[in-house]
């Protein structure tokens with residue numbers, strides 16, 4: 202899971218720059234579906250609402266790829282990043298600030 206998560210952080214950072222410079226989004230990262238089954242580092246635990254957080258993340262990722270105009274793109278990007286933050290507040294608070302820095 203940690204490796205997948207580092208890819209996710211890189212993804213939102215790159216995507217934020219793409220939005221700012223009016224570039225097309227990166228290809229939908231298919232490997233992000235691995236979040237559904239990824240296991241955590243020993244000692245860490247999933248929250249009781251883990252599956253819900255995963256589902257929201259996948260929904261918002263799909264929504265983000267539906268929009269084109271720049272205003273909606275920012276809003277949907279933020280909605281996606283907030284699903285990262287919501288899960289992180291419960292499961293892994295460490296990176297919350299780093300993730301939030303990418304919000305518009």
Ligand code: HEC
Pocket residue numbers: 202203204206207209210211213240241242245246247251254255258281282284285286288289292293296300
């Ligand atoms: C369903 C819950 C959940 C969602 C959604 C989620 N994360 Fe995570 N994230 C975790 C957990 C749990 C860990 C700890 C993983 C481990 O230690 O194995 C983690 C770890 C991380 C880490 C630290 C990785 C490392 O080097 O140890 C980063 C950075 C991160 N997530 C970024 C993100 C970003 C960016 C998003 C959204 C694009 C996101 N996460 C979405 C649960 C989530």
